[in-house]
Amino acid sequence: MEKILKEVLDTNRKYTNYGQVASYIPELKNARRDDLGICIVDKDNNIYKVGNCNTKFTIQSVSKTIVLAMALMDNEWTHVFSKVGMEPSGDPFNSIMKLETNDTKKPCNPMINAGAIVTTSLIKGSSFADKEERMLNFFRRLAKNDNIGINYDVYKSEKMSGDRNRAMAYLLKNDGFIQGNVEEVLDLYFKQCSIEIDAVDLARIGMNLASYGIDIENGERVMSERVSRMVKTFMMTCGMYDASGEFAIKVGIPAKSGVGGGIMASVPNRMGIGVYGPALDKKGNSIAGVKMLEDLSHRLNLNIF
Numbered sequence: 001m002e003k004i005l006k007e008v009l010d011t012n013r014k015y016t017n018y019g020q021v022a023s024y025i026p027e028l029k030n031a032r033r034d035d036l037g038i039c040i041v042d043k044d045n046n047i048y049k050v051g052n053c054n055t056k057f058t059i060q061s062v063s064k065t066i067v068l069a070m071a072l073m074d075n076e077w078t079h080v081f082s083k084v085g086m087e088p089s090g091d092p093f094n095s096i097m098k099l100e101t102n103d104t105k106k107p108c109n110p111m112i113n114a115g116a117i118v119t120t121s122l123i124k125g126s127s128f129a130d131k132e133e134r135m136l137n138f139f140r141r142l143a144k145n146d147n148i149g150i151n152y153d154v155y156k157s158e159k160m161s162g163d164r165n166r167a168m169a170y171l172l173k174n175d176g177f178i179q180g181n182v183e184e185v186l187d188l189y190f191k192q193c194s195i196e197i198d199a200v201d202l203a204r205i206g207m208n209l210a211s212y213g214i215d216i217e218n219g220e221r222v223m224s225e226r227v228s229r230m231v232k233t234f235m236m237t238c239g240m241y242d243a244s245g246e247f248a249i250k251v252g253i254p255a256k257s258g259v260g261g262g263i264m265a266s267v268p269n270r271m272g273i274g275v276y277g278p279a280l281d282k283k284g285n286s287i288a289g290v291k292m293l294e295d296l297s298h299r300l301n302l303n304i305f
């Protein structure tokens with residue numbers, strides 16, 4: 001397996017020359033554009049990794065999957081889906097447009113910023129600190145890594161430059177999709193995006209979803225089977241933003257990307273895959289990361305359809 005991964009990495013390294021490292025959050029532009037790594041954790045808990053798999057980066061939108069799982073565990077599902085929809089938006093991840101033009105004004109799905117701000121607002125806790133702690137602990141549990149924490153430089157950078165998210169959050173409050181203190185919801189959202197992980201963490205989280213919510217190491221249930229199915233389904237239909245259809249055709253694996261350059265993929269009953277490559281295409285997906293997943297999907301016959 002390591003040999004295959006090395007071939008995948010070497011073949012697709014050329015794509016790190018294309019695209020741009022994200023800079024709309026100023027702190028993200030410090031990433032090294034030629035870093036590239038891929039890690040697999042399989043159902044027998046074997047771990048295979050090549051390239052920059054220990055390089056830390058912020059999870060960004062990949063966090064939307066985990067926070068969705070939490071929202072579904074903390075609330076009645078009918079309540080969650082009265083606040084956020086189930087349909088791909090076909091628009092960029094940070095688009096505000098459909099919050100005005102949709103009949104219901106409800107965010108299309110939890111994998112775009114507007115929908116994710118809603119799911120973040122649904123996390124339960126006795127105080128802000130308690131919500132933050134619960135969230136971090138869930139990420140740590142899924143990644144099996146107690147050292148996971150927040151990158152405060154990225155967090156501050158996001159908070160400072162996050163006016164588009166701020167605008168959406170106030171609109172969502174105005175239309176009744178989030179309750180309470182908007183700045184507090186945004187703060188939690190910026191923090192979840194600024195959680196620092198590596199490709200190995202992403203592969204482990206992906207494996208928890210691939211095993212339908214069972215921790216393969218100790219047999220414990222980390223989320224219900226139905227929640228794990230919903231998260232993977234949203235990854236399949238909406239996880240790669242407005243490139244989700246093309247990704248489904250070419251790669252055929254549930255996956256979620258983030259503008260930090262990470263992609264988490266989950267192959268049901270088989271493996272979790274974590275990818276890192278910070279140079280992004282115009283839609284915000286890692287160019288070399290997508291190419292590696294496409295190549296790997298063909299070599300290992302991972303397409304779920």
Ligand code: GLN
Nearest residue numbers: 060061093193258259284
């Ligand atoms: N923190 C980023 C934002 O809110 C996450 C976006 C992303 O990864 N696509 O803009």
